[in-house]
Amino acid sequence: MLSKVAERVYWLARYIERIENTARLAKVHSQLMLDLPKSVKLSWYDLVQITGNEDYYAENYDSRSEQNCMNMLLKDRNNSSSLMSSLWWARENIRTTRDILPREAWIHINELYIMVKNHQEDFGVRAKRNALLSTIIRSCQAFTGMLEGTMSHNETYRFLKLGMLIERADMTTRLIDEGGLFVAQEQFENEEESPFDAILWANLLRSVSAYFMYRQQYQTEISGQEVLHFLTQDKDFARSVSYCLGEMSFIMRKLPNPEPMQNALELLQKKISAEQKLNIGSNELHQHLDWIQRELSQINGLLYDNWFNPKQVA
Template sequence: MLSKVAERLYWSARYIERVENTARLAKVFSQLMFDLPKAVKLNWYTLVQITSNEVFFDTHYEAKTEKNCMSMLLSDRDNSTSLLSSLWWARENMRTTRDILPREAWVHINELYLMVKENKEDFESRSKRNALLDKIIKGCQSWTGMMTSTMSQNNTYRFIMLGTAIERADMTSRILDVGGFFVSQETVVDDEYPSDSILWANLLKSVSAYFMYRQNVQTEITGQHVVDFLMKDKEFARSVRFCINFVSSVVSKLPNSSELKEELDALVLHIDQDTVYEVGSTALHDYLDELQMALSTVHNKFYEIWFNPKQLAA
């Protein structure tokens, strides 16, 4: 397989996973804004912070309003990480690799992109926005299911799975970081009104983890339990631990991967450590920052080994 083809497959999956995660985040955040009491320090600009788009927003927008924040996150084509931009990039990467993918996969993403583009004005209305976000989430899930059930488990499939897993782990870590941030800002304003439970319940929903958390943890929803579940659970498909372990298993079946496999195994052991980071603490924030940098390092290693393997050819 050509390195450029592998790179485009990897990014197709990353972008599609990013589209789904962004849609989930926008939908759940909208609900959270209305569930929490007004005294809680939560605003639409938090969506900008979660996605690390502060510089872009501050350059292109003035007021930190719902309309501006949602526009930046969902429909602004000048923002390379917006939902619409990510969907466009997913479509372009799939267009140039469609000769090695099931035809239905390309058709599905092309139709999804055209549907979102034609209805992007719906993002400006809360009721229409949520209906459109639901369609986008289902569309992305359909594509992921299509890949899993219609493709041979070969290198084409493996690079797609690498993109999906890396993107999931990154978004989960970012959402946990935001949850800790709110706790550190004293978001619990009334002992009789469990705003912290509402916050963590909605964060679980933003990564489709609410039901599995309830099934596995079987206690009241607390920040510490949520962090442990989304960081360390070995069986939940969107936990950081599961995603990294999955990447490690896929990497082991690809060429020239021994050094990267060792790094991933070390990262899994680091996640499995018994160290407990208090929710809302600087230690937890620093730990999640280190994790995101480690994921970025793994991403860069993909380029060194497979996507731009100059050192191997020397």
């Protein structure tokens, strides 16, 4: 398998996962803005911070309105992490790798791109936006299921899975961090636990489709500390950080020269086990989640060094 082809397949999966996560994030945040009273300091700009787009937003937008924040997150093609930009790149990557993927996969993504492009003005109207986001989420899930059930689980499929898992783990840490920062702000201002924390964590769980599985495991009132443990350390839930890292390590065993990435993954998994000592809203947790994101970025770099852009040995 050519390294450039492997790279395109890897990024195809990352973009599809990013599209789904972005759609979930926007939809659930809209619901959260309705559920929480105006006295709670939650803003549309939080979406900009979760996705790490503060600098881009400051350069291109003049106010922190719902319209601007949603435009940046969903429509703005010049923003490399927007939903439309990710969808365009996903389409390009699958278009150039059609010879190694099922034909149905190309048709599915091409039709999704055309549909969203034709209806992107719906992003500006809340009711229409939520309906369109729900359609996008279902389409991404259908695509993932299609590949799972119709592809040989060979090298092509393994690079697809690696891209999906690393993107999923990164977004999970960002959502937890944003929830923790909100709790820290509430505690600083009120000097006590906010009665709205449970609403916040319930919506955060829904943003990663974790609410039902969480409620099966924890029968008590939703707790930020338990949400933290579930989304980072649970080894059975498909969207937890630990599960994603474990699956990446397993997949890499079947690829050539996996040792550098596996060593980095092992170190990261050990570090995550220390999260049980970290408190929601603490600066230590914020720093810890930042560290995980940097480590995931480093693992992405190792993937490039080893498989996508290997150094030539004289």
